[in-house]
Amino acid sequence: MQLVYAESFDRIDEAIAREKALKKWNRVWKLRLISETNPQWADLFETING
Numbered sequence: 001m002q003l004v005y006a007e008s009f010d011r012i013d014e015a016i017a018r019e020k021a022l023k024k025w026n027r028v029w030k031l032r033l034i035s036e037t038n039p040q041w042a043d044l045f046e047t048i049n050g
Helices: 012-024 027-037 045-049
Strands: none
Touching: none
16 A cells, blocks of 8 residues: 555644545546646655655
């Protein structure tokens, strides 16, 4: 399993609202979001948790 998409937020309520919005997206939209922000589908875990 890889972490291929992540966002950061200053406030928890913003993060929760974004999570809820993304859960309503269909699979194609989610795949497009990942492809646009991380075209190589690189594992971002080490980048974030360094």
